[in-house]
Amino acid sequence: MLVLSRALFLGSLVIPLFFMGESGANWNLSQHLPLVMGLVLQAILGISIFLFSIGEDSHRKSGVALGYSLFFMGLSGSYLSGKSLYLPFFWELSSLGAFLVYTSIHFNFAKTKSIISLYIASGASGIFLACWIFLPDNHVVGNIFLLLALLLKSAFSIFHLWYPDLHEGAPTSASASFSGIAINLPLLMFVQYFQPEWLTVLAYKIMVPIAGIGIFLGGVTAFFSKDIKKILAYSTIEKVNFLWLCLFLYKLWIQGMETEMVFFGKIFLILFYVTLLHHSVSKSYQFLVFGHLRDFADSNSIDYAKGVGRIAGIPFLLLGFGTFSFVLLPGTLGFVSEATYLYLISRVVDLDSGKSIVILPAMVIFIIGLALGSMAHSRLFLTLSLSVPSDELVKKTEQKSSSIYITYSLVYLSILLTITPILLSGVLSFSGYFNIDPGLSKWFLTLFNISVLSLIFYFVMIYGKFSHRIEKRVLWDCGNNYRGSELSIPASVISEPLHDSLGITTNMQDGESNFDSWLKIKILNIFKLGKVWISEVESGDISNYIAFSSTSLLLTLLVLVIFKFYKDSSWNILTILF
Amino acid sequence: MEYLNYFILSIYFVLFPLFLGGIIRKVRARSQSRRGPGVLQNLYDFLRLWQKNPIDGPNSALFAENAPITIFLSSIIVWSIVTFEWTSILIIPFFLALQRMCILGFAMETGTSFGGLGTSRELLLAICSEPILIMSLLVAQSKLQVGFNWLGILMGMLFLGAFMVAILAEIAKPPFDDPRTHLELTMVHEAMLLEASGRTLAYFEGAAQLKIASFLVLLMRVGIEHTNFDFRILFGGILENLAVYIGAIFLAVFLGYWEARSVRRKWIWVPEIMGMTFLFLLVLGTLIKI
Numbered sequence: 001m002l003v004l005s006r007a008l009f010l011g012s013l014v015i016p017l018f019f020m021g022e023s024g025a026n027w028n029l030s031q032h033l034p035l036v037m038g039l040v041l042q043a044i045l046g047i048s049i050f051l052f053s054i055g056e057d058s059h060r061k062s063g064v065a066l067g068y069s070l071f072f073m074g075l076s077g078s079y080l081s082g083k084s085l086y087l088p089f090f091w092e093l094s095s096l097g098a099f100l101v102y103t104s105i106h107f108n109f110a111k112t113k114s115i116i117s118l119y120i121a122s123g124a125s126g127i128f129l130a131c132w133i134f135l136p137d138n139h140v141v142g143n144i145f146l147l148l149a150l151l152l153k154s155a156f157s158i159f160h161l162w163y164p165d166l167h168e169g170a171p172t173s174a175s176a177s178f179s180g181i182a183i184n185l186p187l188l189m190f191v192q193y194f195q196p197e198w199l200t201v202l203a204y205k206i207m208v209p210i211a212g213i214g215i216f217l218g219g220v221t222a223f224f225s226k227d228i229k230k231i232l233a234y235s236t237i238e239k240v241n242f243l244w245l246c247l248f249l250y251k252l253w254i255q256g257m258e259t260e261m262v263f264f265g266k267i268f269l270i271l272f273y274v275t276l277l278h279h280s281v282s283k284s285y286q287f288l289v290f291g292h293l294r295d296f297a298d299s300n301s302i303d304y305a306k307g308v309g310r311i312a313g314i315p316f317l318l319l320g321f322g323t324f325s326f327v328l329l330p331g332t333l334g335f336v337s338e339a340t341y342l343y344l345i346s347r348v349v350d351l352d353s354g355k356s357i358v359i360l361p362a363m364v365i366f367i368i369g370l371a372l373g374s375m376a377h378s379r380l381f382l383t384l385s386l387s388v389p390s391d392e393l394v395k396k397t398e399q400k401s402s403s404i405y406i407t408y409s410l411v412y413l414s415i416l417l418t419i420t421p422i423l424l425s426g427v428l429s430f431s432g433y434f435n436i437d438p439g440l441s442k443w444f445l446t447l448f449n450i451s452v453l454s455l456i457f458y459f460v461m462i463y464g465k466f467s468h469r470i471e472k473r474v475l476w477d478c479g480n481n482y483r484g485s486e487l488s489i490p491a492s493v494i495s496e497p498l499h500d501s502l503g504i505t506t507n508m509q510d511g512e513s514n515f516d517s518w519l520k521i522k523i524l525n526i527f528k529l530g531k532v533w534i535s536e537v538e539s540g541d542i543s544n545y546i547a548f549s550s551t552s553l554l555l556t557l558l559v560l561v562i563f564k565f566y567k568d569s570s571w572n573i574l575t576i577l578f
Numbered sequence: 579m580e581y582l583n584y585f586i587l588s589i590y591f592v593l594f595p596l597f598l599g600g601i602i603r604k605v606r607a608r609s610q611s612r613r614g615p616g617v618l619q620n621l622y623d624f625l626r627l628w629q630k631n632p633i634d635g636p637n638s639a640l641f642a643e644n645a646p647i648t649i650f651l652s653s654i655i656v657w658s659i660v661t662f663e664w665t666s667i668l669i670i671p672f673f674l675a676l677q678r679m680c681i682l683g684f685a686m687e688t689g690t691s692f693g694g695l696g697t698s699r700e701l702l703l704a705i706c707s708e709p710i711l712i713m714s715l716l717v718a719q720s721k722l723q724v725g726f727n728w729l730g731i732l733m734g735m736l737f738l739g740a741f742m743v744a745i746l747a748e749i750a751k752p753p754f755d756d757p758r759t760h761l762e763l764t765m766v767h768e769a770m771l772l773e774a775s776g777r778t779l780a781y782f783e784g785a786a787q788l789k790i791a792s793f794l795v796l797l798m799r800v801g802i803e804h805t806n807f808d809f810r811i812l813f814g815g816i817l818e819n820l821a822v823y824i825g826a827i828f829l830a831v832f833l834g835y836w837e838a839r840s841v842r843r844k845w846i847w848v849p850e851i852m853g854m855t856f857l858f859l860l861v862l863g864t865l866i867k868i
Binding site: 371379470473485498 | 666678
């Protein structure tokens with residue numbers, strides 16, 4: 001049974017690639033690049049999830065493998081279904097697969113909350129998608145439903161409330177799959193199916209700042225959060241909003257008449273693909289590494305788990321690969337992505353003043369969110385991997401060890417992280433497909449050269465050890481024979497000095513997001529409206545009940561009448577935006 | 579003329595970092611009525627330390643072995659970009675990120691409270707200074723020109739002043755850091771290097787000198803290349819480079835005097851002044867663009 005379910009798991013990653021022709025999609029990149037990219041990324045990254053799930057601690061291994069095969073089948077089906085009835089079916093199949101993965105671990109409050117979050121988001125977005133499918137092509141309302149479904153499923157700003165809760169209790173491999181693989185689906189579907197003219201210029205101009213706010217809030221909250229999984233979840237929100245920003249700018253400018261802005265639209269699409277690749281590979285890595293360290297310490301608290309990387313039995317260098325990409329070291333995927341963004345902004349600076357004055361400040365402010373996001377990853381790596389663990393943690397984990405399959409999974413991903421920047425910058429500089437501007441090609445060639453040289457440099461440094469080799473260690477005894485654990489610092493020491501100046505309006509002292517907490521309370525209050533209403537009357541007062549029900553009925557009728565008589569004008573309100 | 583220019587640049591490339599930090603130390607000492615060390619003292623210190631084997635702590639590992647030379651070599655790369663302009667200066671923040679990651683890793687890996695304290699402060703400075711630095715480099719990369727008139731000069735000076743704030747944070751100078759002290763209340767850069775010794779310390783100190791040279795020359799280059807007055811009409815680029823490097827020496831003199839006369843400010847002040855500088859630069863950049 002175990003072998004069969006694992007074979008199914010691997011099959012679910014590879015077989016969909018052979019069904020592209022059957023579904024009407026094909027390998028023609030100019031037509032179906034989003035679908036090809038989604039399926040290929042899923043197949044490549046899915047192998048790391050496969051290896052990790054073998055090594056992950058669970059009491060129902062075959063159930064997990066079966067769950068993942070359904071999960072990936074669901075995602076593949078969603079890519080290939082197009083606008084058909086199969087889409088909501090496959091959409092929900094992936095959630096069902098995730099449920100099977102969850103059953104392999106013992107349920108507690110966090111895990112229950114996690115799966116409820118997944119089902120609320122997946123269910124609501126599935127319903128929206130069904131509405132899009134049943135409405136005629138190019139119907140305004142149908143387009144709205146499609147957009148809502150994709151925004152919700154990808155945890156776009158304001159729609160993201162379910163996302164941190166999802167990761168807080170999810171199994172590590174599932175978290176990596178959600179953040180590194182599943183989140184690509186709505187974004188790539190938007191590129192493939194959503195026509196630029198379906199939203200008006202005004203609507204795009206509203207969505208862009210919302211995405212910008214998401215970048216900033218995601219970055220700040222990731223930096224101040226004290227929960228390992230939530231740090232990565234908010235970092236995902238920050239990156240997803242950046243991806244949406246690229247997409248909205250692409251769709252906004254591509255429909256314009258000015259050649260210069262159409263060109264910028266195209267570059268933003270390229271930036272989207274580069275950043276998506278960076279996010280998928282690097283974030284999968286981060287979730288697998290730090291999720292494993294979280295499981296090893298058996299605590300979500302970043303302060304409690306300080307230094308767990310030193311005792312988890314994973315090679316030191318492997319713990320840092322994802323972080324090195326997020327802190328933008330030359331030669332990493334993060335470097336290729338952010339350097340391209342900087343290049344784009346530098347081109348915007350040279351636009352004529354009317355345009356650049358509007359665009360430039362916003363672009364630069366987004367850098368703050370991105371910088372904070374990368375610092376959040378530094379904070380994770382420095383304290384979890386480099387700090388010295390407490391004696392209590394060492395004692396608690398002395399019987400534990402990390403499976404070799406977890407190391408295999410990380411080695412596989414680290415090879416991907418090493419070669420992808422070179423391949424990506426090479427393809428972008430030498431391929432004619434992306435050759436839309438000589439300056440841009442030259443820029444990618446620069447990135448390619450620097451990536452190659454940097455990787456040679458790192459390899460020579462690490463294996464040559466030119467600085468020196470450690471031969472003798474000496475303890476600097478301060479008088480009490482301290483060995484480090486008493487003095488090593490937790491993550492809060494890094495973030496707390498900034499809280500009063502930068503985080504006081506966005507985060508609470510315990511690291512939770514102020515905005516998210518406020519929004520959740522408001523949403524819950526809407527659901528509690530009936531409760532408030534009932535509390536106003538004495539129990540058993542029939543006349544009051546009748547009055548309330550009559551009022552509700554009349555209000556409903558009133559709304560229907562308004563829509564009936566002012567149908568055209570009400571749709572006109574919508575057509576301002578759509 | 580072009581080859582002569584490259585030859586002169588190569589001389590600058592080799593010699594400049596050797597004495598620029600020494601000038602700062604000399605001026606600082608003179609400002610405090612002391613004789614001070616010679617301008618080549620940093621070079622002597624580097625050579626003396628380089629000959630000694632480092633001592634490693636019980637927690638030292640990957641970063642202790644690789645960070646020092648990686649920082650040193652990446653500083654040479656940044657210095658070469660600034661000197662020869664062989665690639666876009668937008669690449670510089672990424673090599674600075676490499677240096678930062680290496681020094682943070684080294685400090686945290688030792689597992690001491692000083693290393694942790696320095697790491698925390700360095701990250702705070704990085705978060706605050708990075709946006710200013712990137713914005714300044716974006717402007718430096720652009721084709722923006724300020725007029726060679728009073729208004730243009732005023733705007734340019736204000737811009738360079740704001741850029742200088744980020745540079746002071748990057749090169750560990752007051753009011754953000756105070757390399758003269760070894761007090762836990764004031765240290766940032768020094769706190770991270772407390773466990774470094776011998777050759778390891780030599781590489782870190784050498785990298786710091788290269789970083790100072792890179793930023794001072796970069797600041798002058800931005801200032802000179804973005805004015806309407808074209809230095810290249812006289813002797814190709816030689817006059818322009820001469821102006822840049824003489825200007826950088828003047829900046830080093832100013833920095834020595836500044837270091838002697840100022841102190842490190844308290845930490846809660848840092849994010850506020852950096853935030854204000856960022857907004858100021860944003861408004862100023864917009865005004866220059868208009």
